[in-house]
Amino acid sequence: MTRRVVILNTDIDAVVCSIERSQTLPADLEMADLEIYASYQRLLENEDLSTPLAAILALTEMMERSNAGTMFELLNELKGGAEALSRQSSNPIGLNAGCELFIEFITLFPHDAATFSDLKTELIQQGRQYAEQALTYRTKIAELAFDFIKDDSVILTHSYSRVVLQTLLMAHKRKRISVFVTEARPRGMGIKTAEKLTAVGIPCTVVLDSAVAYAIEKVDFVLMGSEAVVESGGLVNAVGSNQIAIIAKAANKPFYALAESYKFHRMFPLSQYDLPSHNPRLLSFPQSLNSTRRSSFGRRASESASTPIKITQEDIAQNNPDVDYTRPDLISLVFSDVGSLTPEGVSQYLVGMFAG
Amino acid sequence: MASDPQSAANQRIVEDLVSRLRRRQVVGSRATALETLLVLRQVISKARFSNIDQLTDVIRSVGRRLVEAQPKEHSVGNTVRKVLHHIREEYHTASGPPAVESSFSIAKFVLQGQPRRQTVIPKSEARVPLKENDPDDPDSFARVLKPVLMEAIQDVFDELETVYDNIAKNAKDHIHSDEIILTLGMSKTVQSFLKSAAHYRNYTVIVAETAPSFGGREMAKSLSSAGISTFLVPDSSIYALMSRVNKVILGAHAILANGGMFATSGSLLAATAARSYSTPVVVCAGQFKLTPLWNLYHEYGALDFGDPSAVLGFEEGDLVDKVDVVNPYYDYVRPELLDVFITNYGDHPPSSIYRLLKETYDDEDNEL
Numbered sequence: 259m260t261r262r263v264v265i266l267n268t269d270i271d272a273v274v275c276s277i278e279r280s281q282t283l284p285a286d287l288e289m290a291d292l293e294i295y296a297s298y299q300r301l302l303e304n305e306d307l308s309t310p311l312a313a314i315l316a317l318t319e320m321m322e323r324s325n326a327g328t329m330f331e332l333l334n335e336l337k338g339g340a341e342a343l344s345r346q347s348s349n350p351i352g353l354n355a356g357c358e359l360f361i362e363f364i365t366l367f368p369h370d371a372a373t374f375s376d377l378k379t380e381l382i383q384q385g386r387q388y389a390e391q392a393l394t395y396r397t398k399i400a401e402l403a404f405d406f407i408k409d410d411s412v413i414l415t416h417s418y419s420r421v422v423l424q425t426l427l428m429a430h431k432r433k434r435i436s437v438f439v440t441e442a443r444p445r446g447m448g449i450k451t452a453e454k455l456t457a458v459g460i461p462c463t464v465v466l467d468s469a470v471a472y473a474i475e476k477v478d479f480v481l482m483g484s485e486a487v488v489e490s491g492g493l494v495n496a497v498g499s500n501q502i503a504i505i506a507k508a509a510n511k512p513f514y515a516l517a518e519s520y521k522f523h524r525m526f527p528l529s530q531y532d533l534p535s536h537n538p539r540l541l542s543f544p545q546s547l548n549s550t551r552r553s554s555f556g557r558r559a560s561e562s563a564s565t566p567i568k569i570t571q572e573d574i575a576q577n578n579p580d581v582d583y584t585r586p587d588l589i590s591l592v593f594s595d596v597g598s599l600t601p602e603g604v605s606q607y608l609v610g611m612f613a614g
Numbered sequence: 615m616a617s618d619p620q621s622a623a624n625q626r627i628v629e630d631l632v633s634r635l636r637r638r639q640v641v642g643s644r645a646t647a648l649e650t651l652l653v654l655r656q657v658i659s660k661a662r663f664s665n666i667d668q669l670t671d672v673i674r675s676v677g678r679r680l681v682e683a684q685p686k687e688h689s690v691g692n693t694v695r696k697v698l699h700h701i702r703e704e705y706h707t708a709s710g711p712p713a714v715e716s717s718f719s720i721a722k723f724v725l726q727g728q729p730r731r732q733t734v735i736p737k738s739e740a741r742v743p744l745k746e747n748d749p750d751d752p753d754s755f756a757r758v759l760k761p762v763l764m765e766a767i768q769d770v771f772d773e774l775e776t777v778y779d780n781i782a783k784n785a786k787d788h789i790h791s792d793e794i795i796l797t798l799g800m801s802k803t804v805q806s807f808l809k810s811a812a813h814y815r816n817y818t819v820i821v822a823e824t825a826p827s828f829g830g831r832e833m834a835k836s837l838s839s840a841g842i843s844t845f846l847v848p849d850s851s852i853y854a855l856m857s858r859v860n861k862v863i864l865g866a867h868a869i870l871a872n873g874g875m876f877a878t879s880g881s882l883l884a885a886t887a888a889r890s891y892s893t894p895v896v897v898c899a900g901q902f903k904l905t906p907l908w909n910l911y912h913e914y915g916a917l918d919f920g921d922p923s924a925v926l927g928f929e930e931g932d933l934v935d936k937v938d939v940v941n942p943y944y945d946y947v948r949p950e951l952l953d954v955f956i957t958n959y960g961d962h963p964p965s966s967i968y969r970l971l972k973e974t975y976d977d978e979d980n981e982l
Contacts, residue, residue: 314720363723388720406908519724591872591908596728597977598908600872602965603729611727 290335291342294320298343298353308420309485310356310520311389313343317360318385321378328374336361349535349580351494352485355523360385362612395518395595400425403481403516403593409433411478414470414506417442417496418451419483421516426481427458436461438473442496444575467498471505479512482584486523487515487594489608491586491601494523494533497579503588512590519596522608527583540579624657628676635684643689643867644802647902648774650680650693655767664755666705673698677982686918686943688868688876688905691982693770695975696902700766702976708762729969773958777900778803780958782810788896788956791815793860796852796888798822799878800829801865803898805836807956808863812842820845820859822852824880826924826941849880853887862888864947866899866955871908871971873949873964875899882945885952894953901957906971906980918943 298316301307307315320339326332340357344350364381371377399421407413407429415422415437429435437455441464442448448464455462465473480502486494493499493515506513527533586601593599599607631653634640640649657676663669677694684690781803789795789811797804797819808819819837823846824830831846838844847855862884867876875881875897888895922939949964962970 359720359724363720366723368718384719391721522724522727596725597972598871600965600968603968606729606969607727609727610729611724 288342290320290323290339291346293323294339294342295346298347306393306420307389308518308521309352310359310518311392313340313353313356314360314385314520315389316343317357318382321382321385324378326378329377332378333361333365336364344534349485351523351525351533351535351581352521354525354534355486355521358524359520359522392518392520395520396421396424397428398595399516399518399593400428402598403514404429404432406479406512406514406591406593407433407435408478410435412436412438412476414438414440414465414473414477414480414502415451416440416448416480416482416499416502417445418447419495419516421518422481422483423451423454425516426455426460430458430460436463438463438465438477440465440467440470440498440502442498443467444571444578445496445580447496467501470502474505474509474511477506477509477511479514479590480506482513482515484515484517484521485581486521486525487517487592487604488523488583489526489605491589491592491604492527493517493584493586493589493592494527494581495584497582500530500582500584500588503584507588513588515584515589515592517592517594519594522594522604522611524608524612530579530583533581533583535579535581539577542577621660621662624660624676627653627656628679632679632683635680635687635690638684641687642802643687643903644774644777644900646684646687647689647693648771650690651697651767651771651774653680654694654697655764655771658763658767659760662753662756664753666702669701669756669759670698673701674979674982681982688907689902692902692905692975694982695906695979696770697767698979699974699976700770701763704762704766705759708759729972774900774902777902777958778806781898781900781956782806784956784961785811786814789815789817789861791817793817794820794858795861795863796820796822796855796859796884797833797863798830798849798852798880798884799824799827799865800832801878801898803900804863804865805833807898808837808842809840812840818843818845820847820855822847822849822880822884824878825849827878827920829878849883852880852884853890856887856891856893859888859891859893862893862895864895864897866897866903867944868905868907869897869899869903869955869967871906871968873952873955873967875947875952876944877947879942879945882947882951885947889951895951896954896956897952898956901959901970901974904957904967904971904974906975 294316297319298312301312301315302309304312317336317339320336321332324332324335326335336357340354340361343353343357347353363384367377367381367384369377369380371380403425407425411433413426413435415426417440426435426437437460439448439451439455439462452462452464482493482495482499482502484493484495488494493503495515503513525534530536586605589601591598591600592604594604596607631640631649634649635646640646654673654676657672658669661669661672663672673694677691677698680694681691785807789808793815795808795817797808798821811817819834819842821830821834821837821844823834825848834844834846864877864881864884867878869875877897885895887893920941920943922941925941926934926937926939928934949967952964955962955964955967957970959970
């Protein structure tokens with residue numbers, strides 16, 4: 259009897275899985291869509307490219323392949339490409355910001371090119387040029403943030419962020435700093451940060467995500483990278499950022515976010531569940547467990563004795579979020595290549611950028 | 615260039631102000647701003663330059679000297695920055711619209727978000743052609759530009775002269791009848807603000823005496839002589855009285871880029887007390903106090919200390935060498951504790967101060 263129920267459940271799981279797969283990878287997915295995602299993935303292999311830049315470059319590659327004859331066609335294709343990227347990625351926030359910036363730029367591009375193909379080459383050129391130029395932004399941000407790091411500070415950072423890493427490396431050259439880095443489950447990227455910092459001789463300790471409140475009193479300020487900075491002035495970053503920000507606020511410690519300007523994203527989430535990375539599977543209660551309990555209520559004790567329930571790390575990671583949203587009132591300042599902005603400043607900046 | 619009599623004269627004026635700043639013979643943000651402006655006017659009128667870069671270099675080097683002399687008087691640096699900003703503006707108007715930006719790039723697109731001032735439409739149609747680096751007549755550039763620059767400096771001057779009136783202008787909109795206002799220290803800005811409101815409203819002011827400078831006593835005297843019902847209270851009773859206070863009005867020494875401020879010691883106490891009663895905190899300050907600085911190391915406040923004998927005099931005898939006495943001039947007040955800044959350019963919440971800064975000064979001058 260119990261056996262049959264279990265089998266039934268795995269069947270249901272399989273069905274759910276296949277439904278989900280068909281949602282993320284619809285059968286009618288066009289060749290072009292697959293192609294753009296492939297080039298996006300290939301670009302991401304470059305250690306220095308962050309998701310928005312990879313998305314911009316993937317769109318320029320798409321433009322190269324495109325044989326659109328008018329601006330309208332080209333824009334339509336690009337929008338389709340951006341959507342295809344966003345559909346195929348599990349966490350599309352960063353790449354959305356890049357696509358949005360590039361497409362908006364193309365819409366407003368004042369063209370005086372003689373032919374459409376000239377214009378297209380120029381736009382492709384612009385995209386490449388920007389991606390190259392944008393790689394220098396991290397140094398710029400590191401310099402801005404440097405003034406805020408005083409000698410002998412203890413810094414808390416979260417997960418792995420290239421811009422935070424660069425800032426810390428730069429600060430280390432001229433000041434004494436020590437760093438707490440959170441482990442950042444489920445991906446454990448904090449360990450990568452710790453390894454890189456330790457390699458250059460920065461005193462660095464990995465703290466558990468659950469030990470942040472314990473450590474906060476020793477910390478002078480928090481440095482946080484970002485996936486995207488949104489229109490409210492808030493921050494989207496690896497999951498756990500929000501709770502660190504709340505703890506920092508409670509302990510009255512400054513919380514500084516670092517974000518390159520291509521991560522400014524025109525999105526206004528009101529809660530965690532408004533992020534495009536949210537889906538119903540996240541934080542869902544397991545169906546199988548509930549139904550087992552209900553159907554075999556009387557025999558639960560004997561059953562659990564025979565087959566003890568095991569929960570693995572993978573199970574946990576599966577229905578947990580990758581990123582979370584941090585409210586603007588928890589953020590002290592956002593350092594970006596366009597200056598150090600207050601969260602209010604970020605929202606004004608975004609309005610100026612896309613409505614100006 | 616040291617042999618040049620004109621630059622020698624400039625040197626003398628600058629050095630004179632430097633030493634007076636250093637000895638603290640000129641104190642107060644407005645006084646130092648005015649003195650700085652006078653020196654800059656002299657320097658510019660005597661300076662020789664044949665292009666804009668030479669001119670800004672001259673002003674910057676003078677500015678640097680003055681700021682180094684007294685780094686705690688932030689309005690010195692602010693005035694220099696403001697003059698530089700005006701000079702560049704005048705130069706751009708005089709030299710016609712800058713060449714139309716031919717290249718539009720994504721980076722430029724991103725920069726559209728940058729706060730900027732509305733570009734002024736050039737008024738004078740009859741524009742004298744500006745020639746930079748003219749080899750035949752190197753002074754022609756200066757000759758054309760100087761009158762415009764003098765005018766620009768005069769504008770800054772006028773602004774400083776009228777700053778109190780402009781701030782006090784809207785006082786009656788902020789203070790209502792029968793309100794109880796708490797203030798502390800001696801701030802000319804707050805004083806004129808309160809007096810201006812007294813023309814229209816009948817209200818009460820509680821002044822904390824603000825030890826050890828006791829600026830509050832002076833303030834209370836001046837307010838009550840203007841016919842405002844005034845109470846002078848010791849600093850220690852600020853919290854106790856806060857439940858009855860409708861509004862706290864403070865002056866500022868410098869407004870920082872994050873919206874916080876340096877203000878007379880005691881301001882932090884008043885602002886914190888106000889927060890716990892949710893009493894609004896209003897700050898009155900001239901625009902020349904806007905400083906493009908972040909308070910990086912809060913725990914030290916403004917790092918500006920006065921004479922400890924005001925706290926513990928030598929008459930205390932053997933106690934003096936047993937204790938450390940500190941008498942800081944200023945408190946750092948966090949932006950969260952403040953509600954609004956009333957400046958001669960209108961009212962601003964702390965969060966938009968950084969924007970005001972971007973409009974007032976040029977980014978490249980933040981470091982003189």
